[in-house]
Amino acid sequence: MITVGARKAEPGPNGSRHEPAGGAMLGSPSNSDDVLVDCRSLWKIFGSRASAAMKAVQERGLGKTEVLKEFGCVVGVANATFSVRRGEIFCIMGLSGSGKSTLLRMLNRLVEPTSGEVFVKGRALSSLDAAALRELRARHVAMVFQSVALLPHRTVLENAAFGLEVRGVAKAERHRAAEEALRKVGLGDWLQRYPRELSGGMQQRVGLARALAVDPEIILMDEPFSALDPLIRRQLQDEFRQLTKDLGKSAVFITHDLDEAIRIGDRIAIMKDGAIIQIGTPEEIVLAPADDYVAKFVAGISRLHLVKAHSVMVPVERFRAERPDVDPRRLVTTTPDADIDRLIDLILADPAPGIAVVEAGRLVGVVTVRSLLLGLKGSPTPELAPV
Amino acid sequence: MDTSTVAELFDFWVDEGQYWLADNAAFLFEWLRFVFEGFYGGALAVLEFSPWFAVATIFGLLAWRIVSLSFGALTTAALAACWAMGLWAETMSTLALVASATGIALVLALPIGVLTGFFPKLDHVVEPILDLMQTLPPYIYLIPAIALLGFGPGTALAATLVVAMPPAIRLTSLGIRTTPIQFVELGKSTGMTPAQMFFKIRLPFAMPSIMAGINQSLMMAFGMVVIAGIVGSGGLGETIYEATRTLDIGKSIDAAIAIVILTIVIDRLTQGLVPSRKDPR
Ligand SMILES: Nc1ncnc2c1ncn2[C@@H]1O[C@H](COP(=O)(O)OP(=O)(O)OP(=O)(O)O)[C@@H](O)[C@H]1O
Ligand SMILES: [Mg+2]
Numbered sequence: 284m285i286t287v288g289a290r291k292a293e294p295g296p297n298g299s300r301h302e303p304a305g306g307a308m309l310g311s312p313s314n315s316d317d318v319l320v321d322c323r324s325l326w327k328i329f330g331s332r333a334s335a336a337m338k339a340v341q342e343r344g345l346g347k348t349e350v351l352k353e354f355g356c357v358v359g360v361a362n363a364t365f366s367v368r369r370g371e372i373f374c375i376m377g378l379s380g381s382g383k384s385t386l387l388r389m390l391n392r393l394v395e396p397t398s399g400e401v402f403v404k405g406r407a408l409s410s411l412d413a414a415a416l417r418e419l420r421a422r423h424v425a426m427v428f429q430s431v432a433l434l435p436h437r438t439v440l441e442n443a444a445f446g447l448e449v450r451g452v453a454k455a456e457r458h459r460a461a462e463e464a465l466r467k468v469g470l471g472d473w474l475q476r477y478p479r480e481l482s483g484g485m486q487q488r489v490g491l492a493r494a495l496a497v498d499p500e501i502i503l504m505d506e507p508f509s510a511l512d513p514l515i516r517r518q519l520q521d522e523f524r525q526l527t528k529d530l531g532k533s534a535v536f537i538t539h540d541l542d543e544a545i546r547i548g549d550r551i552a553i554m555k556d557g558a559i560i561q562i563g564t565p566e567e568i569v570l571a572p573a574d575d576y577v578a579k580f581v582a583g584i585s586r587l588h589l590v591k592a593h594s595v596m597v598p599v600e601r602f603r604a605e606r607p608d609v610d611p612r613r614l615v616t617t618t619p620d621a622d623i624d625r626l627i628d629l630i631l632a633d634p635a636p637g638i639a640v641v642e643a644g645r646l647v648g649v650v651t652v653r654s655l656l657l658g659l660k661g662s663p664t665p666e667l668a669p670v
Numbered sequence: 671m672d673t674s675t676v677a678e679l680f681d682f683w684v685d686e687g688q689y690w691l692a693d694n695a696a697f698l699f700e701w702l703r704f705v706f707e708g709f710y711g712g713a714l715a716v717l718e719f720s721p722w723f724a725v726a727t728i729f730g731l732l733a734w735r736i737v738s739l740s741f742g743a744l745t746t747a748a749l750a751a752c753w754a755m756g757l758w759a760e761t762m763s764t765l766a767l768v769a770s771a772t773g774i775a776l777v778l779a780l781p782i783g784v785l786t787g788f789f790p791k792l793d794h795v796v797e798p799i800l801d802l803m804q805t806l807p808p809y810i811y812l813i814p815a816i817a818l819l820g821f822g823p824g825t826a827l828a829a830t831l832v833v834a835m836p837p838a839i840r841l842t843s844l845g846i847r848t849t850p851i852q853f854v855e856l857g858k859s860t861g862m863t864p865a866q867m868f869f870k871i872r873l874p875f876a877m878p879s880i881m882a883g884i885n886q887s888l889m890m891a892f893g894m895v896v897i898a899g900i901v902g903s904g905g906l907g908e909t910i911y912e913a914t915r916t917l918d919i920g921k922s923i924d925a926a927i928a929i930v931i932l933t934i935v936i937d938r939l940t941q942g943l944v945p946s947r948k949d950p951r
Contacts (some may be wrong), residue, residue, distance in 0.1 A: 417861035420859055421860060426855075428856065436874055449860045449862050449866055522763075
């Protein structure tokens with residue numbers, strides 16, 4: 284079974300959510316081969332006059348409503364640009380009809396873009412012929428659906444082996460891989476059951492195992508947990524994040540729930556009416572929403588698990604000035620991305636008046652009980668408050 | 671030109687067309703008759719070769735395996751009743767006719783159904799023909815059929831084919847068309863070839879619909895038994911036709927009971943074969 288709720292136990296550099304200052308990679312495609320999926324100015328317009336509408340959009344800058352009125356076409360996705368790096372979980376969040384599913388389906392060309400280009404592992408999808416596209420879908424990009432789509436007349440094992448079966452892998456071999464994938468999602472004892480014998484959460488795990496069995500580099504997930512009840516949902520979110528990080532997979536994860544996006548995503552793209560209006564880490568989205576629309580979403584979000592040592596610490600000089608009796612270099616230390624659980628544990632375990640925040644061997648600040656409480660309350664600048 | 675001449679002209683050309691067919695396409699109809707009667711004769715030979723109790727027992731066992739033990743016992747008893755009424759040979763002859771007609775109907779209908787399932791545009795051609803086949807009273811094509819295929823099981827089989835094909839075509843086509851969209855997406859997203867998509871996704875999901883079509887074809891074929899009797903099919907249909915002509919009410923009712931027994935047995939057996947669609951959730 285997978286350990287649950289163990290975000291702080293994330294191993295390796297991939298697990299770290301702390302982005303070095305500067306955040307140079309936000310949204311903009313970089314040329315390093317670390318970028319697995321790269322979307323440039325993607326548009327999808329639905330309707331028989333899509334190409335005429337596209338032209339009008341490019342030449343006259345028509346909006347969604349004008350396109351609908353003038354051409355009778357629906358703008359599904361408008362000018363989406365983003366990239367997904369290796370090992371990253373990229374969430375796309377937006378309300379119903381904002382174009383999330385359409386955008387996701389352009390990443391494996393289940394939907395043809397009207398304009399723009401998708402590069403997967405450096406190869407333009409539009410340049411692939413039918414066979415190359417099948418190869419890409421079969422080996423590199425797996426998909427998990429909200430509806431799960433398990434074949435009812437096949438056992439759990441056969442369902443999990445489905446992708447490999449399509450690829451023509453011999454039975455013994457594919458069943459071995461499927462069994463391994465099912466063990467990873469905690470369903471090792473259910474191999475010979477049929478999907479209808481499983482609960483919704485277990486079925487969704489089979490869907491994930493089916494994707495993992497082909498050992499893809501990228502997993503596309505379209506609201507996989509939306510139909511589940513909150514408890515199971517949280518459990519699956521944590522398991523999914525842990526598993527993806529352990530296996531070093533990249534994922535594009537769609538949700539209409541910002542809480543879920545924050546829990547799962549390394550970065551989040553917020554969509555509205557087909558356009559991406561902000562891309563950033565969960566902290567950036569919550570602490571610095573790009574506009575009123577995002578701000579409204581963020582308003583209801585608990586900041587608790589977004590609070591990190593670096594956002595609630597006071598500068599070293601201030602601490603020195605106010606507490607000359609304490610030498611900050613002798614305090615217990617922690618890293619800038621230590622989360623609230625960790626900080627509370629440290630404060631409770633140590634009677635000293637603060638915790639030193641150390642980055643790359645350098646003392647960058649001190650977290651005190653007071654600065655922590657102010658940070659939690661949402662005070663904009665805890666570092667200015669008295670220690 | 672007054673209207674009666676138009677009608678006369680039309681009739682004239684219909685008759686001419688029929689003569690032309692009889693003269694010039696005789697080889698085609700000879701061949702059709704040969705094929706039809708060959709299938710019928712083959713099926714009949716198998717059924718007649720086996721003693722009555724063997725056939726009744728085999729059907730009983732099938733009914734037990736597919737439906738239930740009680741239905742199995744009932745099947746054997748009911749078939750024994752057909753024998754006891756002295757109608758065994760006729761019952762087997764009718765079964766042979768229905769089985770061979772439905773068999774040929776399916777060989778033609780299933781591929782057509784799959785094709786129209788994939789190409790909805792074919793509906794413009796296929797739908798009107800199917801409507802015609804299902805609404806045309808059989809008497810209208812029986813007379814020309816006798817002229818072309820002769821009096822006998824060949825014509826009876828052709829008439830049965832006409833009614834047995836439409837339901838199989840329609841339901842096969844429906845089954846292929848209504849593959850749940852999420853499974854089509856699953857197929858595409860796993861990189862399936864079109865052939866894999868057909869055999870691993872579309873066909874399994876179409877199966878209940880196709881089986882329902884086969885069942886409907888059989889039922890339509892049974893419905894044609896009495897009419898087929900008029901054109902010399904032999905079997906229970908002809909028994910009823912003869913008994914009605916001589917007002918032998920008892921015999922006609924016996925034969926009717928035998929038809930009902932056969933129909934119910936075959937209906938339940940084929941319905942039992944329909945895989946129940948399990949809810950994917
Ligand atoms: N095949 C299609 N033909 C026409 N319009 C479509 C099609 N698919 C999607 N759309 C339109 O594109 C827009 C975006 O749809 P999409 O399914 O991508 O939204 P979504 O964000 O996934 O919504 P949801 O959360 O409800 O799944 C919608 O306005 C929808 O009506
Ligand atoms: Mg959607």
